[in-house]
Amino acid sequence: MVLKRFTYKNGLDIIAPLKCGTRWLEEKTNPIKMQEFNNVNLMQNPMTGVTNKTYWIYRDGKDHLVSALRTEIRDAIEFRKENTNSIIDEFINGIGTHWSPELYKCMYSYWNRVELNPIHLNDLSNLFIGIEYDSKNYDMHHYDKTKHTKEDIVKLVGSIKMNELYKLLEKDTTMLDKIFNKENTLI
Numbered sequence: 041m042v043l044k045r046f047t048y049k050n051g052l053d054i055i056a057p058l059k060c061g062t063r064w065l066e067e068k069t070n071p072i073k074m075q076e077f078n079n080v081n082l083m084q085n086p087m088t089g090v091t092n093k094t095y096w097i098y099r100d101g102k103d104h105l106v107s108a109l110r111t112e113i114r115d116a117i118e119f120r121k122e123n124t125n126s127i128i129d130e131f132i133n134g135i136g137t138h139w140s141p142e143l144y145k146c147m148y149s150y151w152n153r154v155e156l157n158p159i160h161l162n163d164l165s166n167l168f169i170g171i172e173y174d175s176k177n178y179d180m181h182h183y184d185k186t187k188h189t190k191e192d193i194v195k196l197v198g199s200i201k202m203n204e205l206y207k208l209l210e211k212d213t214t215m216l217d218k219i220f221n222k223e224n225t226l227i
Contacts, residue, residue, distance in 0.1 A: 041140030042078055045087060046071040052167065055087070055147075055156070056097040058138045059107050061164045068171050092155045096147050098216065099161040101209045105131075108138035109205075110193045117188075128201050132208065141208035144215035151219045158219055 044062045046054045049072050056062050065071065077087060098104075112127045130136045140146070150156050159166075165173045194202055218225075 041134075041143055042076055042137055045073075045075040045077065047073040051093070053089075053091070053094040054097065054167070055090070055094060055150075056164075057104075057140075057143055059104055059111065060097040060099050060161050064164070064173055064177075068173075069168050087150070090150050090154055090156055092157070094150075094154070094156040095159050095167065096150070096156050097161055097164055098144075098147070098158050101144075101213050101216070102206070104143075105139050105205060105209055106190045106194060108136065109197060110188060110190055111138050112136065113193055113196065114188055124196065128197055128205075132201070132204055141205075141212050144212045144219075148215040148219055152224055155224075158216075 042058045044056050044058070044065070046052075046056065046065050046069070048069070054065065056065060066074065075087075109128070109131065112131075113124045116124055116127055127136070131139055132141070134141050147156075147158075151158070165171065188196065197205075217223075
């Protein structure tokens with residue numbers, strides 16, 4: 041999974057996983073610096089300078105998962121003609137680009153040290169008063185070969201693999217719950 045970090049002249053610092061407002065942040069908010077991190081490497085090479093003033097953008101886990109599957113599967117069909125089963129297996133094995141079964145665990149490790157600020161994707165635009173967000177700009181309308189909806193993607197993945205992904209998500213969501221419940225643990 042890829043995380044992007046955006047810093048701004050006014051000191052605002054935002055960490056956002058792909059599928060959590062990254063294109064909007066890049067296109068509309070004029071950051072002075074953008075960095076990209078692969079969360080597979082974050083545990084060995086953590087981001088520096090994360091503080092309790094850093095925001096982390098999150099979204100509902102199932103919504104994030106299905107949106108990520110939709111993006112990667114539609115990309116494969118549209119451009120690469122890959123077998124979509126390999127994409128699903130990458131998600132299960134934690135090496136997908138747009139989703140990870142350990143995203144919340146990774147972010148919990150930062151929160152546990154400095155109590156960074158989780159902010160829901162729906163509230164992201166509140167950090168940038170006067171900059172409009174229009175979801176229609178991010179709906180992949182330029183794809184010709186595939187018009188798959190989120191429901192179509194869930195059917196394409198199949199109930200066995202979706203249940204496996206949902207179980208991984210459920211396990212990881214316990215770390216998000218720890219953040220919301222302010223459950224610090226010893227490092």
